[in-house]
Amino acid sequence: PTATHTASPTALPTVVPDRPELQFVGDEGKKTLWVVFVLMVIASAAFAALSWRVPVNRRLYHVITTLITIIAALSYFAMATGHGVSVHTITIRHQHDHAPDTFTTIKRQVFWARYVDWTLTTPLLLLDLSLLAGLNGAHILMAVVADVIMILTGLFAAFGTENTPQKWGWYTIACIAYLVVIWHLAVNGRAQARAKSQKVASFFGSIAGFTLVIWTAYPIIWGIADGSRHLSVDGEIIAYAVLDVLAKPVFGTWLLLTHANLPETNIDLGGFWAYGLGGE
Ligand code: RET
Numbered sequence: 001p002t003a004t005h006t007a008s009p010t011a012l013p014t015v016v017p018d019r020p021e022l023q024f025v026g027d028e029g030k031k032t033l034w035v036v037f038v039l040m041v042i043a044s045a046a047f048a049a050l051s052w053r054v055p056v057n058r059r060l061y062h063v064i065t066t067l068i069t070i071i072a073a074l075s076y077f078a079m080a081t082g083h084g085v086s087v088h089t090i091t092i093r094h095q096h097d098h099a100p101d102t103f104t105t106i107k108r109q110v111f112w113a114r115y116v117d118w119t120l121t122t123p124l125l126l127l128d129l130s131l132l133a134g135l136n137g138a139h140i141l142m143a144v145v146a147d148v149i150m151i152l153t154g155l156f157a158a159f160g161t162e163n164t165p166q167k168w169g170w171y172t173i174a175c176i177a178y179l180v181v182i183w184h185l186a187v188n189g190r191a192q193a194r195a196k197s198q199k200v201a202s203f204f205g206s207i208a209g210f211t212l213v214i215w216t217a218y219p220i221i222w223g224i225a226d227g228s229r230h231l232s233v234d235g236e237i238i239a240y241a242v243l244d245v246l247a248k249p250v251f252g253t254w255l256l257l258t259h260a261n262l263p264e265t266n267i268d269l270g271g272f273w274a275y276g277l278g279g280e
Pocket of ligand 1: 118121122125150151153154155157171174175178215216218219222243244245247248
């Protein structure tokens with residue numbers, strides 16, 4: 001019996017990797033990145049054009065929303081041209097009953113440009129929603145900081161080392177930060193919106209609900225793609241592309257068109273925003 005249980009390199013079971021060892025972007029992924037870049041440019045131009053039809057003191061949502069798609073366009077340009085990406089080496093441990101553990105390595109591209117984009121655009125999206133609800137400054141600041149923590153710790157998780165608490169530890173912290181964001185919007189935001197008017201409350205309920213569904217898909221995609229590496233790099237690009245188009249251009253169009261017909265959503269800015277405008 002001892003002979004059969006002696007681990008010798010030749011007796012090791014052949015390791016058949018269940019995931020490809022090289023995970024890089026393909027043609028499908030590259031094409032998708034270019035398509036989304038173009039969509040973000042078109043959305044930016046459309047939002048800017050919409051803003052010219054309203055006086056400056058009613059352009060706050062237009063400015064925020066246009067910045068969101070401009071930043072996304074820049075990030076997609078970077079990714080489409082091969083910038084903002086690093087190769088991450090992942091060591092996978094295989095456990096065997098009667099032999100020492102074996103290891104295989106995977107090399108996978110991680111597009112960190114996304115996290116730069118999200119660090120800037122998700123706070124702006126939250127600002128849109130917070131202003132719509134009429135959230136106060138204290139709640140807005142806490143929601144925005146929790147959101148930035150969520151994205152940055154998500155970035156650390158993406159480059160975390162396997163088989164250490166790094167990866168899933170950071171992921172857990174990011175999820176907790178996400179819950180803080182949801183709490184601010186779902187509980188405080190909803191209460192504030194209700195205090196404004198019935199129409200604002202009902203619109204906020206719809207667009208914040210839409211946002212909640214779309215945003216929640218991101219950590220799920222992350223878990224399948226960057227977490228367990230079961231989604232190819234192209235699959236990941238396509239999944240995020242669909243979500244990004246819904247979260248930015250579709251969200252923005254809905255917000256700006258509704259705002260145009262719902263005067264209660266307007267924020268009285270005064271101060272520096274309208275400085276020099278006189279009575280415009
Ligand atoms: C990560 C991974 C760590 C856990 C969580 C995440 C959440 C990301 C979200 C991203 C939203 C992005 C949007 C982009 C706009 O186009 C970082 C994926 C919770 C919610 C709305």
